[in-house]
Every structure is written in structure tokens, then in C-alpha cells.
Amino acid sequence: MSAPEYGRAFTLWRKAAPEWDAYTRHEFVEALRRGDLPRQDFLHYLRQDYVFLIHFARAWALAAAKAGTLAEMQAASATVQALVHHEMPLHVQVCARAGIDAPALEATVEAPANLAYTRYVLEAGYSGDFLDLMAALAPCVLGYGEIGTRLAGSGGPYSDWIETYAGAEYQALCHDVGGLIDGALAYRLGPDWAGSPRFDHLAQRFATATRLEVGFWQMGLDGA
Amino acid sequence: MSAPEYGRAFTLWRKAAPEWDAYTRHEFVEALRRGDLPRQDFLHYLRQDYVFLIHFARAWALAAAKAGTLAEMQAASATVQALVHHEMPLHVQVCARAGIDAPALEATVEAPANLAYTRYVLEAGYSGDFLDLMAALAPCVLGYGEIGTRLAGSGGPYSDWIETYAGAEYQALCHDVGGLIDGALAYRLGPDWAGSPRFDHLAQRFATATRLEVGFWQMGLDGA
Amino acid sequence: MSAPEYGRAFTLWRKAAPEWDAYTRHEFVEALRRGDLPRQDFLHYLRQDYVFLIHFARAWALAAAKAGTLAEMQAASATVQALVHHEMPLHVQVCARAGIDAPALEATVEAPANLAYTRYVLEAGYSGDFLDLMAALAPCVLGYGEIGTRLAGSGGPYSDWIETYAGAEYQALCHDVGGLIDGALAYRLGPDWAGSPRFDHLAQRFATATRLEVGFWQMGLDGA
Amino acid sequence: MSAPEYGRAFTLWRKAAPEWDAYTRHEFVEALRRGDLPRQDFLHYLRQDYVFLIHFARAWALAAAKAGTLAEMQAASATVQALVHHEMPLHVQVCARAGIDAPALEATVEAPANLAYTRYVLEAGYSGDFLDLMAALAPCVLGYGEIGTRLAGSGGPYSDWIETYAGAEYQALCHDVGGLIDGALAYRLGPDWAGSPRFDHLAQRFATATRLEVGFWQMGLDGA
Numbered sequence: 001m002s003a004p005e006y007g008r009a010f011t012l013w014r015k016a017a018p019e020w021d022a023y024t025r026h027e028f029v030e031a032l033r034r035g036d037l038p039r040q041d042f043l044h045y046l047r048q049d050y051v052f053l054i055h056f057a058r059a060w061a062l063a064a065a066k067a068g069t070l071a072e073m074q075a076a077s078a079t080v081q082a083l084v085h086h087e088m089p090l091h092v093q094v095c096a097r098a099g100i101d102a103p104a105l106e107a108t109v110e111a112p113a114n115l116a117y118t119r120y121v122l123e124a125g126y127s128g129d130f131l132d133l134m135a136a137l138a139p140c141v142l143g144y145g146e147i148g149t150r151l152a153g154s155g156g157p158y159s160d161w162i163e164t165y166a167g168a169e170y171q172a173l174c175h176d177v178g179g180l181i182d183g184a185l186a187y188r189l190g191p192d193w194a195g196s197p198r199f200d201h202l203a204q205r206f207a208t209a210t211r212l213e214v215g216f217w218q219m220g221l222d223g224a
Numbered sequence: 225m226s227a228p229e230y231g232r233a234f235t236l237w238r239k240a241a242p243e244w245d246a247y248t249r250h251e252f253v254e255a256l257r258r259g260d261l262p263r264q265d266f267l268h269y270l271r272q273d274y275v276f277l278i279h280f281a282r283a284w285a286l287a288a289a290k291a292g293t294l295a296e297m298q299a300a301s302a303t304v305q306a307l308v309h310h311e312m313p314l315h316v317q318v319c320a321r322a323g324i325d326a327p328a329l330e331a332t333v334e335a336p337a338n339l340a341y342t343r344y345v346l347e348a349g350y351s352g353d354f355l356d357l358m359a360a361l362a363p364c365v366l367g368y369g370e371i372g373t374r375l376a377g378s379g380g381p382y383s384d385w386i387e388t389y390a391g392a393e394y395q396a397l398c399h400d401v402g403g404l405i406d407g408a409l410a411y412r413l414g415p416d417w418a419g420s421p422r423f424d425h426l427a428q429r430f431a432t433a434t435r436l437e438v439g440f441w442q443m444g445l446d447g448a
Numbered sequence: 449m450s451a452p453e454y455g456r457a458f459t460l461w462r463k464a465a466p467e468w469d470a471y472t473r474h475e476f477v478e479a480l481r482r483g484d485l486p487r488q489d490f491l492h493y494l495r496q497d498y499v500f501l502i503h504f505a506r507a508w509a510l511a512a513a514k515a516g517t518l519a520e521m522q523a524a525s526a527t528v529q530a531l532v533h534h535e536m537p538l539h540v541q542v543c544a545r546a547g548i549d550a551p552a553l554e555a556t557v558e559a560p561a562n563l564a565y566t567r568y569v570l571e572a573g574y575s576g577d578f579l580d581l582m583a584a585l586a587p588c589v590l591g592y593g594e595i596g597t598r599l600a601g602s603g604g605p606y607s608d609w610i611e612t613y614a615g616a617e618y619q620a621l622c623h624d625v626g627g628l629i630d631g632a633l634a635y636r637l638g639p640d641w642a643g644s645p646r647f648d649h650l651a652q653r654f655a656t657a658t659r660l661e662v663g664f665w666q667m668g669l670d671g672a
Numbered sequence: 673m674s675a676p677e678y679g680r681a682f683t684l685w686r687k688a689a690p691e692w693d694a695y696t697r698h699e700f701v702e703a704l705r706r707g708d709l710p711r712q713d714f715l716h717y718l719r720q721d722y723v724f725l726i727h728f729a730r731a732w733a734l735a736a737a738k739a740g741t742l743a744e745m746q747a748a749s750a751t752v753q754a755l756v757h758h759e760m761p762l763h764v765q766v767c768a769r770a771g772i773d774a775p776a777l778e779a780t781v782e783a784p785a786n787l788a789y790t791r792y793v794l795e796a797g798y799s800g801d802f803l804d805l806m807a808a809l810a811p812c813v814l815g816y817g818e819i820g821t822r823l824a825g826s827g828g829p830y831s832d833w834i835e836t837y838a839g840a841e842y843q844a845l846c847h848d849v850g851g852l853i854d855g856a857l858a859y860r861l862g863p864d865w866a867g868s869p870r871f872d873h874l875a876q877r878f879a880t881a882t883r884l885e886v887g888f889w890q891m892g893l894d895g896a
Contacts, residue, residue: 057288057297058575064285064304065346066799068873073281074308080288081305084298112663115656116564119571122289126574127506127738129801188870189861196868198860201740208563215560282799290575292649336887339880340788343795350798351514351730353577412646413637420644422636425516432787439784505745509736512729512752513794521729522756528736529753532746570737 004149006142007178009185012194013138013206023139023210024147028217035156042158043098045220047108050091052216055118057083059125059137066130068187075180113219117212124205131188131198134181135205139213145174228373230366231402233409236418237362237430247363247434248371252441259380266382267322269444271332274315276440279342281307283349283361290354292411299404337443341436348429355412355422358405359429363437369398452597454590455626457633460642461586461654471587471658472595476665483604490606491546493668495556498539500664503566505531507573507585514578516635523628561667565660572653579636579646582629583653587661593622676821678814679850681857684866685810685878695811695882696819700889707828714830715770717892719780722763724888727790729755731797731809738802740859747852785891789884796877803860803870806853807877811885817846 003011014020028045031037057080064076095105117140125133148165164170185193193199227235238244252269255261281304288300319329341364349357372389388394409417417423451459462468476493479485505528512524543553565588573581596613612618633641641647675683686692700717703709729752736748767777789812797805820837836842857865865871 054294054297057301058291059289061285061288061297061301061304064308065282065289067282070278070308070312073278073285077281077285077301077304077308080285080301084288084294084301088294110656112561112564112660115568115660116560119567120563123567123571123574126571126798127801129799129804132801188868188873190867190869195862196860197862198870201860208558212560212563334880336785336788336884339792339884340784343791344787347791347795347798350574350795351577353575353580356577412644412649414643414645419638420636421638422646425636432782436784436787502742502745505749506737506739509733509745509749509752512733512756513731513737515730518726518756518760521726521733525729525733525749525752525756528733528749532736532742532749536742 004146006174007182009181010138010142010178013203016203017207017210019211019214023213024143026214026217028220029147032158033151033154035158041220044223046095047100047105048111048114050105051108051110052114052118053083053088053091059121062125063130063133068130072184111219111224113215117216120209120212130184131202132205134184135202136209138206139210141177142174143213145171228370230398231406233405234362234366234402237427240427241431241434243435243438247437248367250438250441252444253371256382257375257378259382265444267324268447270319271324271329272335272338274329275332275334276338276342277307277312277315283345286349287354287357292354296408335443335448337439341440344433344436354408355426356429358408359426360433362430363434365401366398367437369395452594454622455630457629458586458590458626461651464651465655465658467659467662471661472591474662474665476668477595480606481599481602483606489668492671494543495548495553496559496562498553499556499558500562500566501531501536501539507569510573511578511581516578520632559667559672561663565664568657568660578632579650580653582632583650584657586654587658589625590622591661593619676818678846679854681853682810682814682850685875688875689879689882691883691886695885696815698886698889700892701819704830705823705826707830713892716895718767719772719777720783720786722777723780723782724786724790725755725760725763731793734797735802735805740802744856783891783896785887789888792881792884802856803874804877806856807874808881810878811882813849814846815885817843
């Protein structure tokens with residue numbers, strides 16, 4: 001599959017990440033597509049994903065703190081706000097319908113693969129700058145967009161999940177984030193940002209984060 | 225003036241901060257109250273306050289990143305969102321009406337007293353934790369609430385400014401932030417948080433931040 | 449095995465960490481003791497441990513930045529200095545003798561279990577304060593001391609490794625770090641620090657870090 | 673005075689900082705040169721400088737945590753170690769000889785100009801990356817070297833102070849730090865780093881930090 005139109009940096013980083021296909025075409029994803037993912041694996045994933053969202057929101061909050069322009073700050077702030085006041089309550093509802101009540105959700109023990117990815121993202125942001133944070137967040141935000149697009153219309157028991165990411169709203173977010181990243185690169189590194197060593201370091205961050213996303217899906221399958 | 229009802233920590237910190245009155249009854253504030261603050265001083269203050277808001281929003285974003293509970297994260301996120309999507313655009317309009325257009329506002333050179341306070345707050349947050357950030361932010365958030373209450377109904381050319389902080393909406397925010405702080409202390413230090421050495425360190429943070437707020441008003445008067 | 453004399457906080461945290469034995473008596477450790485750990489597994493561990501040391505030194509540097517007293521700063525600084533000017537060059541030599549030359553060492557791809565633990569520690573430090581950092585670092589520093597003591601005199605091909613951690617110098621470091629932690633708790637939370645909710649949160653940090661240490665040994669066995 | 677040979681970035685940043693001369697030829701400095709700085713002003717400066725050194729050491733520790741290479745980490749770590757185990761004890765002795773005993777030194781209340789500069793540096797480091805930290809630290813480290821060189825041989829009551837910074841050891845440190853900065857820029861931005869927008873942002877950081885250094889000398893004169 002050619003890269004979705006999520007901007008120039010994403011296209012380059014995606015191509016340079018050895019495990020991009022291992023992530024976006026992981027057996028967990030394929031099982032979602034075919035509809036034969038065991039329900040229990042999906043529920044395990046949902047619970048971990050709730051804990052993930054907490055740290056994901058923290059990472060976007062850190063992005064707002066580290067923004068270089070008002071536009072960057074506004075974009076990051078809107079994302080945090082959507083996550084903590086909309087996505088997370090929604091996730092609680094989805095889990096409740098799936099039989100996981102709020103106390104059970106709160107009691108979720110964070111799996112090592114979950115810890116690995118979220119702390120990698122946050123630490124990249126704390127130790128580095130806004131660009132490091134974007135490079136570490138991108139595989140998640142944009143990878144889910146790519147997966148959604150590829151799986152759109154698959155139907156089956158997981159079609160709700162699939163269509164969330166395939167849908168216009170999520171795809172628009174991916175375009176916005178792709179644009180935010182390209183703009184942030186140009187603002188800091190100039191129009192030839194792709195030729196800067198800094199860009200290579202960011203590509204490595206993207207590749208490492210992609211590797212940890214593979215681990216996240218695998219955790220879903222392994223139930224641990 | 226007795227302490228406004230902004231919670232128990234505020235009451236204690238306020239009492240222990242030697243320069244609280246020097247801050248809340250600064251000549252700049254008194255001149256706002258009497259209505260004889262030179263227009264030029266007010267405009268200088270407004271411009272610096274715009275730059276201040278940027279870093280204030282960053283500090284609240286950092287608070288969201290460092291939150292210990294979902295409720296803390298939601299409160300901090302809502303504050304950032306209000307600041308960057310509402311307060312700051314509003315501030316641009318207020319300045320425009322006062323004859324400072326957007327490019328002039330953007331060109332504001334951050335005064336040392338402004339740098340001192342904002343960087344003190346942010347650094348407290350980065351080096352410390354959520355509580356350090358709250359203690360450093362509190363003199364601004366709650367001090368303006370106290371000033372607004374005391375100056376309410378003064379009339380004069382600065383009555384718009386005064387009534388913003390005296391108004392129900394801002395006062396409700398002060399109560400919420402006061403409650404957020406008391407809750408954050410109890411969550412981390414237990415019901416006897418006021419007896420912890422940690423609380424004394426936080427009181428020092430509050431006192432230092434108060435001292436830097438005095439400098440901020442003085443900058444308004446000095447025009448530098 | 450009763451807890452080594454590394455201070456009061458360690459004794460409490462150790463007891464409250466469900467996977468402490470899974471960590472300190474992991475099959476990797478037992479194989480080191482018996483001397484039948486496959487050489488290749490040990491070399492894999494050594495390479496990962498080199499990358500680990502880089503981030504471990506960064507974490508101690510962050511501790512120096514976040515210290516609350518000059519004594520804390522001096523202790524953390526001395527540890528960083530020992531790591532980057534002594535331990536790491538030594539590690540390069542040990543690896544060289546084991547047939548891993550410097551370029552091979554530098555080319556090590558950081559394993560997910562390594563990323564998970566180091567980034568967890570660093571993020572704990574960035575998001576929290578000095579105490580969070582200590583609680584996340586303690587399982588490594590003090591756990592190796594406990595393992596060294598238990599395995600002392602086992603002989604075999606890994607006796608050099610064992611005796612490094614069993615030796616007087618490393619044991620003295622463990623006592624110092626234990627004392628640093630107890631002192632840091634008292635300085636911030638008073639003499640009854642063990643009764644503070646903050647202490648429970650720190651115990652959770654210690655337990656999570658311990659869990660990730662189990663993963664680190666397992667990575668040694670799995671070769672990935 | 674032409675720029676000392678402290679590297680290419682320093683030469684460019686120095687030229688672009690409007691207040692460089694206001695800093696390095698401040699009346700406080702000229703009075704040190706002429707030898708007629710009131711003793712009391714010097715003692716006030718010494719006390720504040722002690723508090724400054726604490727935060728300066730913290731900033732270099734943060735640099736070690738944010739280093740991109742082992743060489744950067746080693747350089748930053750050695751600086752922290754020298755500061756906390758050598759410079760600071762020495763400063764305590766110098767103050768003692770000047771009649772300020774250790775308790776008096778510890779009781780120093782940090783002046784706003786001191787808070788402004790140190791927190792600006794630390795916050796630049798936390799919010800940005802290693803380069804931001806270097807750009808904010810450089811006016812201090814290298815400016816003192818330039819001042820020392822210019823004042824060398826002035827004699828008078830402050831010749832000890834002057835010759836410390838004019839001396840071979842401090843000048844070698846300036847060359848090393850200048851080289852560290854040039855190397856860090858090339859590592860991240862490639863050989864044409866001076867043409868990157870990032871470099872302009874760093875020049876602004878350097879200029880702002882220089883402005884805050886002017887305030888630091890002025891504090892010495894004002895005794896507050």
C-alpha cells in the first residue's frame with residue numbers, strides 16, 4: 001500500500017521504518033479485518049488501550065507545553081481536550097458495553113509493551129523537543145489512520161473499531177497532524193529539513209516507536 | 225482583607241508569604257482601582273500580559289502532563305483550552321481596541337520581570353511535580369481573584385479589567401483551582417498534608433512566586 | 449533471603465513488590481550462579497547492558513538536576529561521573545575481551561525490554577520529582593547488590609560479574625544509595641514518610657520497575 | 673574587542689546579541705577592573721553567585737541527561753562534578769574569608785535577577801533540547817571568559833576574581849565548551865547549521881540570556 005496522504009515527513013519516515021509493515025499488517029490487525037480475533041484478545045487490548053490513552057493525552061499535553069508557536073499550541077491543546085473530555089469517556093462506555101465496568105478498567109495492570117511505548121514517547125518529548133515528540137507519536141496517530149483506510153468496509157464484529165479510524169473525522173485528524181509535523185519541521189529546520197541530520201535522528205525515533213507498536217499488537221494476541 | 229474562600233492551602237500559603245500585600249495592594253493595583261493609572265502603563269502591562277499568557281498556558285499544559293489522576297488532567301486541560309482558544313484571542317481583541325495591533329503585540333519584547341515569573345513557574349513544574357507547579361501558579365490565579373474581589377465596583381477607566389476578575393466566572397475558576405490544589409495535596413500527602421515538610425517547601429515556592437508577581441506589577445509602572 | 453541492609457525504604461518497597469523474587473531469582477540469575485548460562489546469552493545481555501548504562505547515567509544526571517539539597521546533588525553527580533568516565537569505559541573493555549569490539553557495541557539495537565525499563569525510569573523522573581526517580585532506579589541499583597550478595601562465592605565462568613556486585617565497593621554504594629533515599633524521604637515527607645500516600649505511590653513505582661527488570665533478564669534468555 | 677576564539681557559534685551569537693557589550697562592559701565589570709567596586713556590592717554579588725552556582729550545576733546536569741552522544745555526556749558530567757565538588761566548596765571558602773560564613777551563605781535570599789537568569793536557562797533546557805541549553809548557558813560561561821581576558825592584569829582588590837577567569841584553566845574550559853557547542857550543532861543540523869532557522873532561534877535564546885546577565889550585574893550594583 002502506498003503511503004496515505006498524511007504529509008511529506010510521514011511518507012519519508014514510513015519508508016525508512018523497517019517494521020512499518022510488521023506493525024500495520026500485524027496478525028492482530030489482520031484478525032480484526034477478518035473478524036476472527038478472539039473476543040478475549042480484543043477486550044484485553046481495549047483495557048490496555050484505555051491506560052494507553054491516559055499517557056497519550058499526557059504526551060499531547062507535553063507537546064502543548066513545548067510548542068514553538070501559538071498554532072502548534074492550539075493544535076496540541078485541542079487534541080488533549082478531545083482525548084480527556086471525549087475519547088476517554090467514550091472508551092469507558094465502549095468497555096462497559098463489552099462487559100468491562102469502570103472499576104475493572106481502572107484496575108488494569110499496565111502491560112510491559114504498553115509501558116514501553118508510552119514511556120518511550122513521553123521520554124522522547126521530555127529529553128528532546130517538540131519534533132522528538134511528534135516523531136514518537138506519529139506511528140500511533142498516523143498508523144491507525146493507515147490501518148483504518150486499508151481495513152475500511154471489512155465488516156465483521158470489529159467494524160465499529162475499523163470504521164472509527166477509517167472515518168472522515170479520524171482521517172481529517174491524520175491530515176492535520178501530518179501538516180502540523182511538516183510545518184514544525186520547516187519552522188525549525190527550514191525548507192530543506194529532510195536533508196538535516198536532525199531529520200535522520202527523528203526517523204530513528206519514528207522507527208523505534210514503530211517497533212514498540214508491533215509489541216503493542218503482540219501483547220494483544222499474547223494476552224500479556 | 226481576610227483570605228477569599230479559595231481553599232485551605234491558599235489560606236495557609238497566603239498567610240506565610242511575606243509579600244502577599246505588596247503584591248495584591250501594589251501601587252499598580254491601587255492606580256487601577258483609583259482609575260489614575262497612566263494609559264501608557266496599562267498598555268505596556270497588556271502587551272507583557274499577552275506574552276505572559278503564552279507561558280501560563282504552557283504551564284497548565286505541563287500540569288496536564290504531570291497530573292496524577294484523570295480529574296487533575298481534565299481540569300488542567302480545560303484551562304489550557306480556555307486560554308489558547310478563548311483568553312488569548314480575546315486578549316488580542318482587547319489590545320486591538322486599545323490601539324495595539326496583532327503585529328505590534330507579537331513583536332513585544334519579553335521584559336525581565338515577565339521572564340522571571342514565567343520561567344520560575346515552568347521550571348518549578350519541570351524540576352518538581354504537579355504540586356510544585358500548582359504552588360507556583362497559585363499566586364497568579366488566586367491573587368487576581370482576590371484583587372478582583374477587592375476592587376469590584378470601583379468603576380473608572382479600568383472597570384472592564386476589574387470586573388473580569390471580580391466576576392462570577394473568574395471567581396468560580398478560583399474556587400475550582402483552590403479545590404484542585406487541596407485535593408492534589410490530600411491525594412499525595414494524606415489528610416495531614418499541612419504538617420508535611422513538603423508543604424513548607426511548597427509554601428516557599430508560593431512565596432517566591434508572589435515576590436516575582438510584585439516585580440511584574442512594578443514592571444508595569446516602570447515601563448520596562 | 450532477608451532484605452540486605454540498604455535502608456528502611458528499600459526494605460518496605462522490596463516487601464511490597466510482588467515480583468521481587470521473580471526478579472532477583474530469575475532463571476538468568478540462577479544460570480549465572482550455576483555457571484551454565486550459555487555464553488551467547490551473556491554476551492547478548494552485556495551488549496544490552498551497555499546501552500542500558502547510557503540511559504542509567506542520564507537518569508542519575510536528571511537526579512542531580514532535580515536534587516533538593518547540595519548533598520543529594522553531590523551524590524548523584526558522583527554517580528554519573530563514575531558511570532560515564534569509569535563504568536562505561538570498563539564495560540567497553542569487558543565486551544572487547546569477550547569478542548565484542550567497540551563498533552559492534554555501538555551498533556547494538558536496543559531491545560524492547562531495555563527500552564521499557566530505561567524509559568520508565570527517565571519518564572518517572574521527568575514527570576515526577578527526585579523521589580520518583582529514586583523509586584524507579586532502586587530495583588536496579590539495590591537488586592544487583594542483593595543478587596551479588598546471594599551469589600557471592602559461586603565461582604564458575606561468571607564469577608567476575610558476580611564478585612563485582614558482591615564486592616565491598618558495590619555494597620558500599622548500595623548502602624549509600626539506600627541512605628540517600630531514606631534521607632530524601634525524610635527531607636520531603638518528614639519522619640513518618642512511610643505513612644504518606646506518596647510513599648505508596650513510590651512503592652508502586654518500585655514494583656513496576658521491578659516488573660520491568662524481570663523483563664530485562666528474560667530478554668537475556670530469549671536473545672531478543 | 674574582537675570575539676575570543678571560543679568557536680564559530682559563539683562568534684555569531686555574540687555578534688547578534690544587541691546587549692553583549694552592555695553585559696561584558698557593564699559598570700559592575702568596569703568597577704571590578706578599576707578596583708573601585710564597593711566591597712559590599714562585591715559581597716552581595718558573591719552571595720548571589722553561590723545560589724547561582726547551584727542552579728548552574730543543575731543546568732549542566734540536565735545537559736548530561738539530554739546529551740546526544742557519550743562525548744557530550746562526559747563533558748557535561750565533568751562540568752557538574754567540578755562545580756559541586758570543587759567550585760562550590762571553593763566558593764564557600766572565598767565567602768568565609770570575606771566574612772560570610774556558611775549559614776549566612778545558605779540563608780541568601782535569591783534575588784529576582786538571579787531567579788530570572790537561572791530559571792530561564794533551566795526552562796530552556798527542559799522545554800527545548802541540548803542545543804537550547806547550550807545557547808542559554810553560553811553567555812555566562814563564555815562571557816566570563818571574555819571579561820577575564822579583557823580585565824587580565826588589571827590588578828587591584830579584585831585581581832583574584834579577575835585572574836580566575838583570565839587564567840589558563842578557565843580559558844581552556846571556554847575553548848572546550850565552544851567546541852562542544854559547535855560539535856553539537858554539526859551533529860544535529862549538519863555542516864551548514866548557521867543557515868538553519870533553528871540557529872536563529874538559538875541566537876535569540878543567547879540574546880535573551882545575555883539580557884538577563886545584564887540584570888545580574890545590575891543586581892550586584894543595586895544590592896537587590
